[in-house]
Amino acid sequence: MSTIKPFKIAIPDEDIQKLNQKISETRFPGGGPNGWERGTPIQDIKRLSKYWQESFSWRSFEERLNQLPNFETTISVDGFDPIQVHFIHQQSSASDAIPLLFVHGWPGGFHEVTKCLPFFAESERNGGPAFHVVAPSLPNFGFSSRVESPGFDARQYAETCHKLMLALGYEKYACQGGDWGSLICRVIGITYPKSLLAVHINMVSANPPPPSSPFSYLRYLVTDFLQWYTPEEQLGIKGLQHYQRHGSGYFHIQQQSPNTIGVALADSPVGLLAWIYDKLVNWTDEYPWTDDEVCAWISLYWFSRAGPAASVTIYHEVLEGTGPKGFGIACPNVKMGFSYFPKEIANTPRFWNRRLGDVVFEREHEKGGHFAAWEQPEALVDDLRVMFGPNGSVRKL
Known part of the structure; x- marks a missing residue:
């Protein structure tokens, strides 16, 4: 505990001045259509850049x-x-509060939990369940340090998070994750199952049953041939297919050439803005982004301790490494809960998902997308309250 100390964000004035100067010197490409058919609209980026600077x-x-x-x-x-790890730690006054590790992904960050914190506090005031919320900046993100050596894959991200919880005195805890967080939480469950109460994820992706599971495989073949999917599953399959065909280019670039795109992201704040803004808009469910929200989100990447390009290396290290890499990996020895949001980029059929582990909680939502903690914080926290509440199926500490 002696190594844990308060952290204050203090970006030097000269860094802010350099940012504004770089924005002012941006050379924009030509005009063209102002729709999304060619990616982020140039006119939107010009407007946001002006707001960011002025x-x-x-x-x-x-x-x-x-x-x-x-x-x-x-x-x-x-x-x-x-590794220097930055984190938010909102402690509860309740003696039976549940330690909850909140794990982000890309292009998210620790800040996504900030909208949830008031609802976690409200849960405690209303009789619980209460939570100790721990939301780290993953290594290479936010205000945590950069990992210089290659080979830092999902196992090391899981180890970092687990050791952080132990350092805080939480030998038994739950974890919640979206995007890369959904994979990291499952790797924690695989590697440290005795430490986990449960895993809750809001990006739920699974592989279809294999031939080695004859009954499930036959069910999959019949269901797929006859298209016996629920409306929610049909929407999820359609969304996943659209993502794979029209929205996954960034994924392959960041997996195969993180240094190449990294040069652009590290040097150009407006390039960083265009690269991430595309995801903020296309991965949310008509969320009404304000210019201030967008600029705050991008600024956290620009001013990150590791630099704006470090975060994309997770794609290469995890997917090209030797550790767990599929978003469909199972977590068989830990209870699991799923929250489904209709505009999530990966929503696979529910009976596929139930093969991921001991599923004790599922809930369908009518609105929301990839950044559930930011778009629908009250709904996400309420799912955790139900899952860990007196009528839930998760054993207590």
Whole structure:
């Protein structure tokens, strides 16, 4: 515990000035259609860039972030240099509060939990269940440090998160994740099953049953041939197919050439804005993004401790590494809960998903997308309250 200390975000004035200068020197491409058929509309990026430079106040946003319980500590990961890990830690006053590890992905961050924190606190005031919420910046993200050595895959991300919870005194805890967080949480469950109460994920992706499971495989073949899918499953399959055909180019670039795209992201704030804004819009369920929200989100990447390009290396290290890499990996020895949001980029049929582990909670939502904690924070927290509540199926501490 002696290595855990309060953390204050304090970006130097000269870094803010350099950012504004770089924005002002941006060379935009030509016009063309102002729709999304060719990617992020240039006119939108011009408007946002102008707002970012002339109207957005990093200092105001920084002040709001510093009002949260920010901390950092040093985590030793086997085979790698020690990592400085930044995290939010909202503790409950309840003696039976459930430690909850909140794991983000790309292009998300620790800040996604900030919309959930008031609802977690409200749960405690209303009689629970209460939660100790721990939301780290993953290594290479946010205000955690960069991993210089290659080979830092899903196992090391899981090890980092697990050791953080142990450092906080939480030998038994639950975890929640979306995007890469959904994979990391499952790897934690596979690697440290005795430490986990349960895993809850909001990006639920599974592989179809294989021929080695004859009954499930036959059910899959019949269901798929006759298209006996629920309306929610049909919507999910359609969305996944659209993503694979029209929205997964970034995935392959970041997997195969993180250094190539990294040069552009590290040097051009407007390039970073265009690259991530595309996902913020296309992966959400008509969420009404304000210019201030977008600029705050992108600024966290620009001012990250590891640099704007470090985050994309997770695609190469995990997918090209030797550790678990499929988003459909099972977590057989831990209870699991699923929250389904209709505009999630990967929503596979429910009977596929139930093969991922001991599924004790599922809920369908009418609205929401990939960034559930940001788009639908109350709904996500309520799912956790039900899953871990007195009528839920998760054993207590």
